[in-house]
Amino acid sequence: MTFIEKTTDHRKLRRWEGNIEADYIYTSGLAGERFFTELRKNGRILATHCPRCDLTYLPPRMYCERCLAELRDWKEVPATGRVEAFTVARLDEEGHEAPEPQVWAFIKFPGIHGGFVHIVAAPEEKVKRGLEVRPRLKPQPLRTGEITDIEAFEPAEH
Amino acid sequence: MKVGIIGIGIAGFRTTTPELSWKELTYEAAAKAYQDAGVDPRKDVKAFVTCAEDYWEGFGIFDEFTPDQIGGALRPVCTVCGDGIHGLATGFMQIQTGLVDVVAVEAHSKISDLLTYEGVVQHALDPIWNKPLRGHPFYVAGLEMNAFLRASGNTEKHCAAVVEKNRNNALRNGIAAYGANVDLNDILTSEKAFDPLKKLEISGLADGAVVLVLASDVAAKKLKRKPVWIKGVGWANDSPSLETREWERAKYAELAAQMAYRIAKVKNPAREIDFAEVDDRFSYKELQHLESLGLAKKGQAGKMTANGDTALDGKFPVNASGGSLGCGDVVEASGLHRVAEVALQLRGDAGKRQLDGVKVGIAQSWRGIPTTSGAVAIMGVNQ
Numbered sequence: 001m002t003f004i005e006k007t008t009d010h011r012k013l014r015r016w017e018g019n020i021e022a023d024y025i026y027t028s029g030l031a032g033e034r035f036f037t038e039l040r041k042n043g044r045i046l047a048t049h050c051p052r053c054d055l056t057y058l059p060p061r062m063y064c065e066r067c068l069a070e071l072r073d074w075k076e077v078p079a080t081g082r083v084e085a086f087t088v089a090r091l092d093e094e095g096h097e098a099p100e101p102q103v104w105a106f107i108k109f110p111g112i113h114g115g116f117v118h119i120v121a122a123p124e125e126k127v128k129r130g131l132e133v134r135p136r137l138k139p140q141p142l143r144t145g146e147i148t149d150i151e152a153f154e155p156a157e158h
Numbered sequence: 159m160k161v162g163i164i165g166i167g168i169a170g171f172r173t174t175t176p177e178l179s180w181k182e183l184t185y186e187a188a189a190k191a192y193q194d195a196g197v198d199p200r201k202d203v204k205a206f207v208t209c210a211e212d213y214w215e216g217f218g219i220f221d222e223f224t225p226d227q228i229g230g231a232l233r234p235v236c237t238v239c240g241d242g243i244h245g246l247a248t249g250f251m252q253i254q255t256g257l258v259d260v261v262a263v264e265a266h267s268k269i270s271d272l273l274t275y276e277g278v279v280q281h282a283l284d285p286i287w288n289k290p291l292r293g294h295p296f297y298v299a300g301l302e303m304n305a306f307l308r309a310s311g312n313t314e315k316h317c318a319a320v321v322e323k324n325r326n327n328a329l330r331n332g333i334a335a336y337g338a339n340v341d342l343n344d345i346l347t348s349e350k351a352f353d354p355l356k357k358l359e360i361s362g363l364a365d366g367a368v369v370l371v372l373a374s375d376v377a378a379k380k381l382k383r384k385p386v387w388i389k390g391v392g393w394a395n396d397s398p399s400l401e402t403r404e405w406e407r408a409k410y411a412e413l414a415a416q417m418a419y420r421i422a423k424v425k426n427p428a429r430e431i432d433f434a435e436v437d438d439r440f441s442y443k444e445l446q447h448l449e450s451l452g453l454a455k456k457g458q459a460g461k462m463t464a465n466g467d468t469a470l471d472g473k474f475p476v477n478a479s480g481g482s483l484g485c486g487d488v489v490e491a492s493g494l495h496r497v498a499e500v501a502l503q504l505r506g507d508a509g510k511r512q513l514d515g516v517k518v519g520i521a522q523s524w525r526g527i528p529t530t531s532g533a534v535a536i537m538g539v540n541q
Contacts, residue, residue, distance in 0.1 A: 002189035006177065013176045017273075020216060026285045058401060059287050065397055085308075085405055087300025088353040089293055093276050097349075104297040106305070106405060114401035117288060117301070124353075129308065148290050 031060045034074065040145035043137050047112055049073040058114040080156050081109040081116070083131040088124045103127050107153055121152040132156035160375040160541055161253045162385020163501045165195025165262075170366025171335040171486045171495075173270065180215065180268035180367075185227040187367035188264065192229070195371035196381055197260065199229030203371065204258035206230035208237045209245040209265040209490045213278045216271060228264050228369060240393075241265070241523040242368060242494025243533035247391040249372045259377040266367035267488035275363065282528055288400055296360070298528045300352025302405055303442045307354065309406035310449065314354050316460025317441035318345035321359055323469055324438055324477050328484025330470075330510040335364040335486035345441075359441035364486020368494040370501075375541070386501040389518070389536045390422025396530035403530050408443075410532045411450035411522060418520075418534040419452075427452045432516040433474065433503065435496035437524040437532065438481040447522055448476065451534070470511060478503065478511045493523025497535050504539050 007013070028036060031048060038044050048071040049056045050064035056075055057065070064071055086105040092098040103124050108115040120127055121136065133153040143149040167190030169183050178186070192199050208224035217223070221237030224230070236252070238245045242265035249261035272278060276294055283289040307313065319342060328337035340358070348358040378385045394413035396403050403409075415427070424430050434453055438444035445459035453474065454462050462468055468476035479485060479499040482492055500519035502508045517539045524532040 001192065002186060003182070010176060015176070018216065020213070020218065024285075028286055032286055059399070065399075065402060085301045085305035087297055087304050087355070088350070089297045089300065090349075090353070091294050091296070091351050093280065093292065093294050095276055095294065102293060102297075104293065104301060106301055106400070114399070117298075117400045118291065119293075146290055147287055 029062070031062045035060050036145040039149050040143040043140065045077040045135065046074050047077050049075050055113040056111060058109065058112045058116070077112055078109050080132050080134055081107040081153070083120065083127060083129055083133060084108045084115065085129065086120065086127050105133070105153065107133055116150070116153070118150060119152040121154050126155065159254045159256060160387060161250050161372055162375065162378055162387045163370050163537070164373045164378050164381060164383040164385045165191040165197065165371030166498050166501055167191025167194060167369040168333050168366065168495070168498060171333050171364040171488055172366070173335055173362065173364055173486070175268065175270065175365040180266060180271070181227040183268060183365060184264060184266045184367040184369070187266070187369040188228040188262070191262065191369035191371050196383060197371060199262060202381070203229060203260050203262045205234040205236065205252055205261045207245045207249045207252070207261060207263045208235065209240055209242050209494070210237055211239060211490055213281065214267070214269060214272060214489050224264065228262055234258070240531070241490050241492065241525050241533055243391070243497060243521060243523045243535050244393055244493070246370065246388070246494060246497055246535055247393055247533060250388050250391050253372060253374050259374040261372045262369060263372060263494065264367070264369045265491035265494040267491045268365050269363045269489055270365050279527055284399070295527055296352050296355070298400065299440050300355050303355050303440065305405035306442055306446050310445070311457040312442070312445050312460035315342070315346065316445060316463055317359060318342050319463045320438060320441045320444045321345045321483055323463065324481040324483040327470060327478055327511060328480025331480050331485060332509065333366070334480045334484050336362050336484055337480060355440060355442070361439045361482040361487040364488050366486065366488045366491060366495070368491050368498050370494065370498060386504045386537050386539065387541055389538045390418040390420070390424070391533070391535050392417025392421070393533035394531070398530060400528065408446050408450040408524070408532070410530050411447050411524065411534070414532050414534040415451045415522070418536050422536040424536065431518050431520050431536070433478065433513055434476045434520045434522070435479055435481070435499045436476060436522040437492065438477055438483050439487055439524065439526055441483065443524065444476065444481065447524070451520065451522060470513070475513050478508070478513055489526070493521065493533060496521035496523060497537070500537050504537060
């Protein structure tokens with residue numbers, strides 16, 4: 001077993017380039033359909049509630065993570081959330097220094113289990129845990145029923 | 159049924175391996191493991207477990223390509239979409255059923271072949287709720303570090319101390335790709351990446367392969383090998399959802415450890431375990447994992463590190479191997495490498511990084527951003 005001879009001339013080493021081509025549709029499902037339709041049409045953010053566990057899920061889902069019950073109660077999420085954790089991303093998608101740093105946060109809402117992980121449109125010095133933020137939506141005609149309909153979160157005092 | 163490790167083979171780790179295909183790299187590790195175990199894989203090894211993930215490799219249903227280079231062609235092969243310790247647990251269970259008595263477990267990394275690493279990790283985010291927002295996916299690590307440090311009271315300086323320790327430890331490890339004589343200040347003043355995470359706090363990627371040979375006590379005796387015993391295994395997942403997962407604690411590690419401690423009958427981990435190899439892909443993860451495994455009290459892992467308690471000559475050495483920060487991030491092979499390091503220590507084969515008089519060690523893995531899954535294995539010299 002194993003190699004008796006090995007090469008030491010790296011000019012002789014060959015390689016080929018290729019890729020995996022794969023296209024998908026991502027079906028948003030029952031919960032996603034209702035959430036994104038409401039977001040697009042009326043600019044409202046909805047969550048689903050488990051009466052057994054008393055948890056209101058955001059993003060909404062059709063089953064409870066804890067007790068696995070089917071969830072059929074929909075509730076509106078309060079307009080203002082708070083920054084729970086945040087970071088300043090200074091590298092771009094290729095791992096190089098980004099031209100502009102971007103603040104990301106995990107945003108929680110009162111009474112909601114979950115929240116949003118999203119971009120905060122505010123100077124980094126301004127972002128602290130507890131900062132009150134609101135979603136900034138695209139104008140209704142430009143909304144497409146996707147998570148990007150929320151452009152970013154802004155400090156609520158705006 | 160007792161199960162032990164009777165063979166260890168490691169190939170790499172290097173930042174690139176242009177002279178070998180991934181199959182040849184794995185073959186090299188396999189050859190070493192089988193020689194170490196004194197087995198003929200075509201006669202003595204009854205089943206094979208391999209760990210693989212399509213997108214790291216670049217071909218679909220990749221796990222189908224794993225049997226031949228480890229001697230598994232025309233044999234029972236089971237592939238695990240998981241980390242190496244998930245694979246170890248699978249092999250452990252196969253032997254415990256009595257169906258087979260010698261199993262080879264394999265995991266590897268040829269990550270240098272992947273030209274769009276960030277894209278693959280990004281692709282692991284939820285395609286409906288997270289991925290469309292773009293961004294380098296390590297913002298998840300920045301968020302977690304932010305939450306963990308605040309909740310635990312550990313500091314950025316403590317995290318930098320982890321990097322200093324592990325990269326220096328790696329200088330004593332022949333297989334390490336990133337051994338370096340860095341000091342605390344080098345880390346603290348390095349480029350910020352995903353605040354508070356700095357560039358030097360992120361493990362560099364590396365190619366490598368690990369193969370272990372597991373055997374039942376009866377088989378080990380027949381093969382005249384003294385095994386390192388697997389005393390317990392555990393694995394767990396938190397919710398994969400970014401929004402409903404636990405950000406402050408590594409719950410997957412807590413639960414995996416609980417399971418392993420139960421099987422190994424460990425009641426007081428900090429006292430009954432002598433050393434640990436835990437995931438440190440990002441500096442803060444070592445501290446978080448130590449606290450999750452109950453090896454450090456809440457908020458104390460940083461202080462332990464700063465005091466030198468987790469150093470090679472400390473009270474409780476952690477990542478004597480150099481960890482991922484020092485050896486390189488070998489993706490799904492990371493956990494199996496940690497197991498190999500624990501086994502080498504328990505056998506007295508850890509060379510310049512050998513710890514004195516260790517009898518029980520723990521290895522823990524995490525599958526990396528954006529996962530919330532991990533596994534634990536506890537090994538000991540005594541049955």
